[in-house]
Amino acid sequence: MLKYVIHGGKSLNGKVMISGAKNAAVGILPATLLVKGVCRIENVPDISDIRLLLQILDEMGASIRRLSPGTLEIDCTHVRDAVAPAELVRRIRASYYLIGAQLGRFGHAIVALPGGCNFGPRPIDQHIKGFEAIGAEVELSGGNVIARAPETGLQGARVNLDVVSVGATMNIMIGAVLANGTTWIENAAKEPHIVDLANFLNAMGAKVSGAGTDVIRIRGVKSLHGGSYSIIPDQIEAGTYMAAAAAVGGDVLVQNVIPKHMESITAKLREMGARITEYEDAIRVVRSGKLRRANVKTLPYPGFPTDMQSQVAVCMALAKGTSIITEGIYDTRFRYCAELNRMGARIQVDTKVAVIDGVEQLHGCVVKACDLRAGAAMVIAGLAADGTTTVEDVHFIERGYECMIEKLRELGADITRIETPEPERSRVAG
Numbered sequence: 268m269l270k271y272v273i274h275g276g277k278s279l280n281g282k283v284m285i286s287g288a289k290n291a292a293v294g295i296l297p298a299t300l301l302v303k304g305v306c307r308i309e310n311v312p313d314i315s316d317i318r319l320l321l322q323i324l325d326e327m328g329a330s331i332r333r334l335s336p337g338t339l340e341i342d343c344t345h346v347r348d349a350v351a352p353a354e355l356v357r358r359i360r361a362s363y364y365l366i367g368a369q370l371g372r373f374g375h376a377i378v379a380l381p382g383g384c385n386f387g388p389r390p391i392d393q394h395i396k397g398f399e400a401i402g403a404e405v406e407l408s409g410g411n412v413i414a415r416a417p418e419t420g421l422q423g424a425r426v427n428l429d430v431v432s433v434g435a436t437m438n439i440m441i442g443a444v445l446a447n448g449t450t451w452i453e454n455a456a457k458e459p460h461i462v463d464l465a466n467f468l469n470a471m472g473a474k475v476s477g478a479g480t481d482v483i484r485i486r487g488v489k490s491l492h493g494g495s496y497s498i499i500p501d502q503i504e505a506g507t508y509m510a511a512a513a514a515v516g517g518d519v520l521v522q523n524v525i526p527k528h529m530e531s532i533t534a535k536l537r538e539m540g541a542r543i544t545e546y547e548d549a550i551r552v553v554r555s556g557k558l559r560r561a562n563v564k565t566l567p568y569p570g571f572p573t574d575m576q577s578q579v580a581v582c583m584a585l586a587k588g589t590s591i592i593t594e595g596i597y598d599t600r601f602r603y604c605a606e607l608n609r610m611g612a613r614i615q616v617d618t619k620v621a622v623i624d625g626v627e628q629l630h631g632c633v634v635k636a637c638d639l640r641a642g643a644a645m646v647i648a649g650l651a652a653d654g655t656t657t658v659e660d661v662h663f664i665e666r667g668y669e670c671m672i673e674k675l676r677e678l679g680a681d682i683t684r685i686e687t688p689e690p691e692r693s694r695v696a697g
């Protein structure tokens with residue numbers, strides 16, 4: 268059992284260095300399966316989702332070398348035509364990218380249906396629609412996605428997504444890179460990690476254009492070659508530290524960021540009264556007075572990210588007045604509000620809308636991380652609260668935040684990570 272214990276009430280001051288983007292890395296690593304040659308990848312975050320993906324690639328026969336913290340060499344030239352290990356695949360949402368990667372590399376794929384954070388149904392019908400459009404036959408059987416390309420190979424086509432999906436856009440891109448002819452993804456997602464995946468593929472010899480707009484064109488190539496690539500900084504990790512500075516108070520310089528990617532978050536925190544200065548690759552957040560109320564609706568990029576919803580909710584819980592959050596991506600992503608209310612927040616949730624009445628102070632208690640971003644929000648709330656907050660189930664947080672404890676301590680936080688053995692009862696219950 269893993270938990271964080273926080274003694275709150277200390278302002279955050281100093282510098283924090285942002286790691287490579289999780290949601291870019293989880294697409295790029297599976298995409299190395301398409302490459303015959305060595306991919307040198309820098310700025311790979313050391314988080315549990317990435318460690319799991321590396322284990323999956325390793326079991327499939329990839330040769331992986333860590334050159335330095337954050338820099339890996341991955342060579343999939345001799346990867347066997349293997350089934351991805353189901354027990355590992357089920358533990359991570361992004362393992363769906365193995366479908367596109369195996370299909371592209373071997374012409375067939377068997378991948379267990381992916382797991383990941385639970386905030387309602389997370390279908391993959393748009394991924395399947397894309398693979399079928401480029402000629403694959405796809406069936407769901409025995410908890411697996413089974414996809415087969417025709418003997419003549421995958422054939423480029425137009426795919427019009429019914430919903431703007433990050434995962435489907437990236438997966439179809441991966442699947443189509445080695446197809447015959449040209450594929451267009453219409454109504455594509457535009458998140459920074461979509462552009463990052465396209466840039467990675469192009470660095471290895473692919474011909475992808477339009478990433479970052481809503482039409483992406485992928486001209487199929489015969490093969491990809493090795494090369495070097497550096498992953499972009501994590502937009503959500505940066506936003507999390509910005510929200511932490513705003514909620515807790517202090518003066519924080521968030522370094523290694525692309526300020527353009529942060530615009531919707533910067534604008535919202537400014538509206539709430541944080542003083543924000545943008546530099547070429549850093550953002551300074553200063554908050555001294557009381558925060559002001561605001562409303563936010565989560566939307567696909569460049570809108571306000573759903574992955575920042577819970578962190579900004581903590582700011583709103585401590586702001587003057589009543590704020591409203593409307594969740595525009597998922598059916599339900601407000602489970603953490605009950606935990607925040609245990610700390611003294613006043614939040615009412617009705618399906619996709621949360622109404623937050625700001626309070627003067629949150630109070631430490633024992634809370635749970637319901638998922639990755641909800642867990643980050645609990646940490647921010649604990650830092651802002653008086654007394655002691657214990658955040659349980661923090662393995663969720665460690666899926667996506669590199670060295671969060673160390674980074675927060677550098678900023679002056681009093682936070683400790685405590686690992687205790689599982690109680691006998693739950694081990695037996697399994």
Ligand code: EPU
Nearest residue numbers: 290361389390391392393394430432433434435596597639
């Ligand atoms: N959707 C469908 N069908 C599909 C795919 C998606 O209906 O085939 C729906 C989803 O149910 C959702 C919406 O479309 O309502 C958007 O889902 P999307 O596919 O964009 O999400 P995802 O690929 O499953 C990624 C990130 C999430 C992030 C979302 C939205 C990864 C591994 N995950 O998920 O990140 O919330 O995009 O930006 O990249 C996180 O990092 O904490 C996280 C959950």
